[in-house]
Amino acid sequence: MIKITLAGVNHKTAPVEIREKIAYPKDTFIPAIDALSKEESVLECVILSTCNRVEILTITSNIYPEPEFFTGFFSRTHPSLASIPIRPHLYYKTDIDAVEHLFNVTSSLDSMIVGEPQITGQVKEAFESCRRENTIGPYLNQIFQRAVSTAKRVRSETAISHLPVSISYAACQLARKIFQNMSNKSVLLLGGGEMAQLTARHMKKMGVHSLTVMTRDPQKGMLLAGEYEAAFAPMERLSDVMAESDMVVCSTGADTYLLTVPIMEKAMEQRGFKPLFLIDIAVPRNIDPEISRLSNTFLYNIDDLKTVVESNQKEREMETFAAREIVQHEIALFQKWRSERSAVPLIQALRRHTEKMYKSELDRFSGTLDGLPEESRKQVKILTQSLINKMLHPTYQTLRNSSNIEEAWEWISRCYGLPPEILSQEALSPSEDSEKKEPADAALDSPHSNFPIPGEQSC
Amino acid sequence: MKISPLELLLLEMASGFYLGAFVLYMSEILLSRPTRVPWAPVTAGIGGVLFQSLAIFIRFGFQGHVALLSLREVLSFFSWTLVLAFLYLEHQRKVRILGLFIFGIASLSTLMVIGISFHSPIFSSRAPIGLLLSLHTILIDLGLASAALAFIVSLLYLILDFFLRNKIFNRFFSRIPSLETLDQLNNNFSGLGFVFLTTGLIFAMIWSWEKFGRTLPHASQGGLAFIGAFLVWVAYAATVLLRWSKRFRGKQAAYLSISGFLIFAATITALALFSKGSHFIL
Numbered sequence: 001m002i003k004i005t006l007a008g009v010n011h012k013t014a015p016v017e018i019r020e021k022i023a024y025p026k027d028t029f030i031p032a033i034d035a036l037s038k039e040e041s042v043l044e045c046v047i048l049s050t051c052n053r054v055e056i057l058t059i060t061s062n063i064y065p066e067p068e069f070f071t072g073f074f075s076r077t078h079p080s081l082a083s084i085p086i087r088p089h090l091y092y093k094t095d096i097d098a099v100e101h102l103f104n105v106t107s108s109l110d111s112m113i114v115g116e117p118q119i120t121g122q123v124k125e126a127f128e129s130c131r132r133e134n135t136i137g138p139y140l141n142q143i144f145q146r147a148v149s150t151a152k153r154v155r156s157e158t159a160i161s162h163l164p165v166s167i168s169y170a171a172c173q174l175a176r177k178i179f180q181n182m183s184n185k186s187v188l189l190l191g192g193g194e195m196a197q198l199t200a201r202h203m204k205k206m207g208v209h210s211l212t213v214m215t216r217d218p219q220k221g222m223l224l225a226g227e228y229e230a231a232f233a234p235m236e237r238l239s240d241v242m243a244e245s246d247m248v249v250c251s252t253g254a255d256t257y258l259l260t261v262p263i264m265e266k267a268m269e270q271r272g273f274k275p276l277f278l279i280d281i282a283v284p285r286n287i288d289p290e291i292s293r294l295s296n297t298f299l300y301n302i303d304d305l306k307t308v309v310e311s312n313q314k315e316r317e318m319e320t321f322a323a324r325e326i327v328q329h330e331i332a333l334f335q336k337w338r339s340e341r342s343a344v345p346l347i348q349a350l351r352r353h354t355e356k357m358y359k360s361e362l363d364r365f366s367g368t369l370d371g372l373p374e375e376s377r378k379q380v381k382i383l384t385q386s387l388i389n390k391m392l393h394p395t396y397q398t399l400r401n402s403s404n405i406e407e408a409w410e411w412i413s414r415c416y417g418l419p420p421e422i423l424s425q426e427a428l429s430p431s432e433d434s435e436k437k438e439p440a441d442a443a444l445d446s447p448h449s450n451f452p453i454p455g456e457q458s459c
Numbered sequence: 460m461k462i463s464p465l466e467l468l469l470l471e472m473a474s475g476f477y478l479g480a481f482v483l484y485m486s487e488i489l490l491s492r493p494t495r496v497p498w499a500p501v502t503a504g505i506g507g508v509l510f511q512s513l514a515i516f517i518r519f520g521f522q523g524h525v526a527l528l529s530l531r532e533v534l535s536f537f538s539w540t541l542v543l544a545f546l547y548l549e550h551q552r553k554v555r556i557l558g559l560f561i562f563g564i565a566s567l568s569t570l571m572v573i574g575i576s577f578h579s580p581i582f583s584s585r586a587p588i589g590l591l592l593s594l595h596t597i598l599i600d601l602g603l604a605s606a607a608l609a610f611i612v613s614l615l616y617l618i619l620d621f622f623l624r625n626k627i628f629n630r631f632f633s634r635i636p637s638l639e640t641l642d643q644l645n646n647n648f649s650g651l652g653f654v655f656l657t658t659g660l661i662f663a664m665i666w667s668w669e670k671f672g673r674t675l676p677h678a679s680q681g682g683l684a685f686i687g688a689f690l691v692w693v694a695y696a697a698t699v700l701l702r703w704s705k706r707f708r709g710k711q712a713a714y715l716s717i718s719g720f721l722i723f724a725a726t727i728t729a730l731a732l733f734s735k736g737s738h739f740i741l
Binding site: 162163174176177178179180181272273274275292295296298300304307308311312 | 619623624626628632633635636637638639640642643707708709710711
């Protein structure tokens with residue numbers, strides 16, 4: 001029987017000091033996956049290595065690899081880990097728990113920031129790298145196809161990724177609530193603080209028309225302006241530039257208000273009272289809070305943006321309930337696929353057994369049958385074959401739909417008096433060999449690839 | 460001149476579809492998950508507007524002119540125009556939140572149309588309805604629909620402005636389009652309303668000149684309507700002019716549009732309830 005096992009460490013179980021040692025950067029990834037695929041009993045395997053997690057997913061035959069198998073593998077591939085005990089940080093999941101974990105990870109439900117979109121891409125990348133190394137077979141192919149499709153469903157059917165959870169991105173999203181079109185908007189970057197730069201980068205990505213940098217130190221300002229393909233303006237031109245700007249991101253080290261009510265009143269008059277979005281990320285604040293009373297001006301300071309982020313995080317957490325429902329639904333579909341697939345070798349074995357019986361009975365009655373005309377002999381053979389098929393059909397269905405296939409097989413073995421060696425390695429080997437060699441050339445973005453179940457047609 | 464059973468049936472169907480669209484838009488706001496059938500409310504709206512178009516067509520055919528001479532006709536045409544304008548906007552600008560308000564008003568209006576008892580308008584017994592009067596009534600009704608749309612987007616503007624200032628970030632907030640979009644829509648609808656109202660009044664004055672020999676009517680000939688229409692016209696003229704002069708934007712413009720529509724609606728209601736003159740009756 002096929003066994004699915006997952007083990008790994010992530011941001012919840014291991015500190016960054018351990019995670020950075022256990023990670024597989026690009027240069028060590030290929031040798032590691034190659035070594036893992038050569039391990040005894042490993043039929044298929046994937047390594048997922050990101051900044052927040054390192055996980056190994058294996059498909060094995062008949063036995064689950066012990067947690068020590070994974071800790072040993074980590075230690076062998078990372079000599080620096082030899083003195084560090086990994087087991088306390090390792091989580092270990094088997095079968096449907098392992099699949100559910102992967103679905104949660106791919107759907108970003110297990111991420112540090114729930115709903116962040118990068119993880120789905122990282123999972124796809126890990127899968128593709130392993131596929132190129134031929135460590136993917138039909139089971140992992142199916143699991144990853146379903147994991148990515150679950151992630152897509154979660155993103156499209158819930159609002160888990162709609163709400164920004166970083167301060168700079170939240171500021172940009174708020175700008176979209178004020179302005180319809182960013183391509184004709186001008187942004188003034190007042191000061192060169194780190195957060196202001198990050199916000200400016202987001203604004204640039206949103207396609208703002210122009211960016212002006214204004215700092216007290218002209219040299220630093222010009223350097224920044226060059227970095228962001230922006231214009232530089234000296235502080236003396238503040239009121240003129242204000243009149244032309246639609247957004248102001250303020251993050252200077254000044255300990256007084258740079259933008260006061262009289263300055264803003266003049267600027268608003270000059271700009272025809274068009275809406276103005278002010279973001280004050282500086283501490284102490286650089287914009288007089290009284291400005292927010294002016295019509296068509298919207299002022300947000302660092303605490304306000306934090307409130308936005310916290311509110312969005314809460315909304316995202318609420319959305320995880322709906323997302324987990326989707327994951328459960330997809331898990332049920334996977335289980336159905338798996339039980340159908342697991343039933344195939346058993347059905348084949350049962351079929352071989354009945355074929356053998358059928359042939360021996362035909363031989364026993366060959367004397368009688370030989371006396372019949374050719375046409376009648378054919379009719380007898382068709383009749384008996386059809387009888388066998390009709391009698392076995394409910395058994396095949398039971399095996400395919402069974403939630404506990406091992407128990408179902410035990411009952412069927414008893415009913416039909418099947419010898420235990422019917423499922424011997426010899427009998428199963430052609431099927432498993434074919435599984436190991438089955439190509440997994442379907443890319444993750446392609447529609448659900450459904451590898452044919454061996455012997456499905458004959459059943 | 461009574462309402463035909465077919466027209467009544469069509470109006471009932473339209474009202475049902477509008478109500479359905481309203482409920483669907485409401486559920487979009489209340490439910491946390493994005494809907495799996497985003498096309499459902501718009502489809503319901505299209506269904507409603509088709510039934511109402513047939514009802515209006517039958518009404519015009521039945522009475523032999525296109526003038527809107529009763530409150531029933533005014534309300535029916537008003538809701539029909541609103542829904543058509545929304546369907547166009549939804550196609551062009553994707554302002555789904557407007558659907559909640561538009562279909563709420565449309566379903567209420569059509570229900571009122573069904574509920575109002577019908578009397579024949581006083582004009583029908585006196586003189587044939589000319590083109591000028593038909594144009595006057597239709598243009599004023601189109602002006603009312605534009606004012607209603609300006610009113611709704613202004614209301615949304617003030618709500619979003621309030622949310623942004625008070626840092627309230629809820630599901631309703633996330634579904635309102637940007638302030639700039641709302642301000643632009645307010646500008647467009649106010650401008651359109653002003654044009655419809657002005658031309659509607661001009662046609663009324665020409666008609667009054669032809670019928671009574673004077674452009675400004677006496678109290679008995681619609682003086683109340685004229686005062687109301689004049690006030691609305693001034694409000695919209697102020698909105699348009701102040702916006703041109705770049706003084707009034709956003710909130711101020713929204714306040715003007717809201718007051719403009721309220722005066723408009725009050726005038727229509729007052730005419731419906733108290734006018735004994737040459738304007739429509741209940």
